[in-house]
Amino acid sequence: MAHVKLHIPGPVEVSANTFQALCSPMIGHRGQGFKDLYAKIQPQLQTLLGTKQLVYLSTSSAWGVMEGAVRNLAQKKILNCMKGAFSDKWFDVSKKCGKQAEALQVEWGSPIRAEAIDRKLATGEFDALTLIHNETSTGTMSPLAEIAALKKKYPDVMFIVDAVSSMSAVPLKFDELGIDVLLAGTQKAFALPPGLAVFVASPAALAKAATAKDRGYYFDFVEFEKNAKDSMTPSTPSIPHIYALSSKLDEFFAEGLEQRYARHRQTNQMVRDWAAKHGFTLFPEKGFESLTLCCVNNGARPGSRVVDAAKLQKLVKEQGFLIDGGYGKIKGTTFRISNMGDETPATMNTLIAALDKAMGQV
Ligand SMILES: *Cc1c(COP(=O)(O)O)cnc(C)c1O
Numbered sequence: 001m002a003h004v005k006l007h008i009p010g011p012v013e014v015s016a017n018t019f020q021a022l023c024s025p026m027i028g029h030r031g032q033g034f035k036d037l038y039a040k041i042q043p044q045l046q047t048l049l050g051t052k053q054l055v056y057l058s059t060s061s062a063w064g065v066m067e068g069a070v071r072n073l074a075q076k077k078i079l080n081c082m083k084g085a086f087s088d089k090w091f092d093v094s095k096k097c098g099k100q101a102e103a104l105q106v107e108w109g110s111p112i113r114a115e116a117i118d119r120k121l122a123t124g125e126f127d128a129l130t131l132i133h134n135e136t137s138t139g140t141m142s143p144l145a146e147i148a149a150l151k152k153k154y155p156d157v158m159f160i161v162d163a164v165s166s167m168s169a170v171p172l173k174f175d176e177l178g179i180d181v182l183l184a185g186t187q188k189a190f191a192l193p194p195g196l197a198v199f200v201a202s203p204a205a206l207a208k209a210a211t212a213k214d215r216g217y218y219f220d221f222v223e224f225e226k227n228a229k230d231s232m233t234p235s236t237p238s239i240p241h242i243y244a245l246s247s248k249l250d251e252f253f254a255e256g257l258e259q260r261y262a263r264h265r266q267t268n269q270m271v272r273d274w275a276a277k278h279g280f281t282l283f284p285e286k287g288f289e290s291l292t293l294c295c296v297n298n299g300a301r302p303g304s305r306v307v308d309a310a311k312l313q314k315l316v317k318e319q320g321f322l323i324d325g326g327y328g329k330i331k332g333t334t335f336r337i338s339n340m341g342d343e344t345p346a347t348m349n350t351l352i353a354a355l356d357k358a359m360g361q362v
Contacts, residue, residue, distance in 0.1 A: 004317060007351055008324040009136045009165060009293040009338040011187040011194050018192060021247030022240045029236050037242060038231040044249040048257065049182060050173030051200050054228040057245075058197040058219070059238045062164045062185030065197045066130075067093050068219025069181045072209040073158040074099045074128040079120050081112040081129060085137035085328040086162070090130045098214075102126070108330060109295075111142040111288040114150055121154045128158040134166035136188075137327040139295025139336060140284040141166065148177040158205055164188055167198075168252065169264040169292045169340050180205040186241070189264075189292055190248055191341030196241035201225070264291055267339035270348045278359055279305035283334050292340040298326070300333035307362045309335045315358035321351050 006013045027033040038057070045055035058065050070078060070093060077100040080091040094101035104120055106112060112131060120126065134141045144161065151159050159179040163172055167184035174182050183199035186192040201209070201221050209221040217223065223234040252260055271294040275282065281304040283295040297304035309332050313325045324336040337355075339348060 003320070004322045005320055006322050007338050008322055009188070009336050009340065012191050012338055012341040014191055014193050015342055018244050018247060022193065022244040024240070024243040026239060029239060030232065034239065035231040037246060041242070041246045041249055042231065044253060045198060048168060048249070048252065049200055051175045053174065053200050053202065054225060055198055055200045056224040056228055057233055057237055057242060058199060059195065059233070059241070060197055061194060062162065062183060062197050063093070064219055065183040065199045066090060066162060067097060068221070069160045069183065070094050070097050070099060070130070071219065072212050072215045072221045073160060073180065073205055075212065076100070076127040077102060077125050079104055079117070079126045079129040081117065081131045082106070083110060083112055083138065083140060083142070084108050084132070084135035087130070087132040087135055090132070094130070108138050109140055109284050111140055111285060112147065113143070114146045117147060118150055118153070121150065121157055126157055128160060130160045130162070132162040134163065134290050134292060136165040136293065138283055138330070139290040139293050140288050141290050142288065144172070144177065148179050151178045158208060165290070165292050165340065169261065171257070171261055174200050186245060189340040190245070192241060192244050192248060195238050196245065263344065264339065266345060267343045267348045268292065268294065270345065270352065271337050271339055274352050274355060283330065293336055293338040295334050295336050298332070298334055300330050312358055312362045315361055316354050319354040319357065321354050
């Protein structure tokens with residue numbers, strides 16, 4: 001099968017180097033070799049996430065940890081901040097976990113603002129909230145620092161934050177933010193194959209989890225902490241993924257985190273410029289556009305150019321690149337292009353050349 005390079009917002013393109021690391025010889029997960037591997041990446045993950053807490057490795061997609069966070073931390077009532085397909089779904093997941101849940105819904109493309117959360121939390125009804133930092137379905141980033149600042153006013157509310165499509169591409173300092181859970185699947189900006197999630201929990205979250213009777217086993221935060229202290233995971237992890245993560249983290253630090261963030265800003269700007277050049281506007285509210293993908297208007301809002309998105313996608317695919325045709329209720333009226341992971345100005349230029357050519361034919 002011909003290789004079609006992924007520019008969808010996850011999974012993203014995986015490098016040959018990463019695949020090679022994935023194929024390292026297998027080791028036992030209770031042996032010294034594994035402990036050494038985990039102990040080697042632990043400080044790298046802590047630096048990346050700006051935390052002194054232990055960073056956990058979950059063999060699951062992000063939803064495993066998202067559901068786990070609800071089961072570990074919500075006892076009274078959970079506030080689900082909703083602004084797109086992924087954040088909206090967290091409300092259903094909360095209810096499916098048997099939790100009392102309330103929706104804080106804003107229009108798709110709008111960010112969640114601290115003021116709206118403050119009004120809800122002021123009722124005193126909630127002991128947890130879920131927030132998606134970078135809502136991938138709409139390409140919208142919410143102001144995390146502004147929201148996290150509310151934690152001081154509501155110390156007993158557990159702030160659970162999904163950074164699936166932003167972690168490692170933008171600076172996220174867990175301890176400084178003062179939130180309770182930060183999680184990501186590694187098939188997005190980390191550019192690993194799907195199957196591994198990383199997360200970190202605050203001391204308060206761990207203390208609260210210990211009191212949750214129905215937190216289950218596979219995603220029990222207390223088990224993760226206990227095992228991580230010995231550089232282990234509760235159950236057999238996907239060891240190939242952890243080798244790949246180790247290799248990836250070496251690449252992050254060889255490049256430099258600041259350079260990595262700057263590269264994502266730059267490659268993202270290239271897509272924005274491409275869209276503007278062709279008369280497209282972006283879907284998110286101005287000032288809240290994602291830095292890891294662009295959700296391009298294609299009829300969802302007035303004033304933007306409209307093309308046959310399926311045809312554009314097909315024309316681009318024929319040249320070896322896969323872009324996304326829009327997600328959920330804005331499928332077709334938007335399309336999405338990812339710049340996350342290993343993309344550079346040079347690789348983005350090859351994509352842009354293909355997009356330009358396709359625009360001449362669509
Ligand atoms: C991709 C994505 C998810 C879902 O991740 P899975 O790995 O499929 O569980 C959740 N949240 C956001 C913001 C995402 O981009």
